[in-house]
Amino acid sequence: MRASQKDFENAMNQVKLLKKDPGNEVKLKLYALYKQATEGPCNMPKPGVFDLINKAKWDAWNTLGSLPKETARQNYVDLVSSLSSSLESSSQVEPGTDRKSTGYETLMVTSEDGITKITLNRPAKKNAINIEMYHEIMRALKAASKDDSSITVLTGNGDYYSSGNDLTNFTDIPPGGVEEKAKNSAILLREFVGCFIDFPKPLIAMVNGPAVGISVTILGLFDAVYASDRATEMLVFGKKLTAGEACAQGLVTEVFPDSTFQKEVWTRLKAFAKLPPNAMRISKEVIRNREKEKLHAVNAEECSVLQERWLSDECMNAVMNFLSRKSNL
């Protein structure tokens, strides 16, 4: 559900109530999102190099490019909400104790023993990722990157890991028509995948069941992928890969019998969480920095191609076939 003007105004008031200074980087991000949400693309003359503060503000706003106002408003609300929950949680709850983060509609987020676990929680829809879930996963990742955990885990509730993009996302057409829908979806997807590229801590997928589409294609951005032998991956040609085949292809790190999957993986995760967190974070940074620029470039290109493909008859027919399949029974 899109952030309303009221949500936006509440978030602006919430910023004033933050207990801790979120730091210059976050304040610049808030400034840029506020300006984009209220005025649109950067319309400020570029300040001189010695005007450091206004130059930093100009850079932050200009970086958002043509991000739609409503997306900027949503991102502002999400950022403030993650700041409030992470600053509240870091000040109110002692590290190492079990705390369940509320404030999510489509996820369950818990943090204990140095492990933040993000669980996709739409089991009745095979954890299909709707627009709200895209935003909530980004918000949860941003909060996890700042909390006191050492590692972050993503998994699914129910019999599926995730059936990928919620195909009803394509039915919510804005006033600007399917072209605007495709443009906004490409912006959203690029930001979503970018969060996984930039995530600073060890990120581990627990593929508890079948995975489809985007939930498979981002696995390559995780630092480890543990799969139950119930898991299957569906990618090109619509062919189902077994977890073992995906492991042989290097997409999965290790496969476990479903009966021992949770126990085996959590034993490993708890051991990993006891390793020196800064050493793990810096090791990941050194490895990922070498490929980050290329990953963002590939992400941008893929989203641009997808924006065009979503307007094709092939895509529209596939979506309509799926959405009408049960009415044909």
Ligand SMILES: CCCCC/C=C/C(=O)SCCNC(=O)CCNC(=O)[C@H](O)C(C)(C)COP(=O)(O)OP(=O)(O)OC[C@H]1O[C@@H](n2cnc3c(N)ncnc32)[C@H](O)[C@@H]1OP(=O)(O)O
């Ligand atoms: C910002 C945009 C980014 C776009 C980039 C991402 C692209 C992708 O991820 S492409 C891949 C998209 N996903 C799919 O095409 C999978 C579609 N789903 C299926 O093929 C099947 O549901 C299944 C094989 C995943 C499971 O089949 P089955 O066991 O028969 O279960 P049902 O089909 O009855 O599903 C139960 C329930 O869940 C709903 N549902 C499942 N997957 C999706 C989905 N991807 N989108 C929307 N809804 C989904 C399904 O409609 C059923 O709902 P009810 O009929 O209301 O019970």
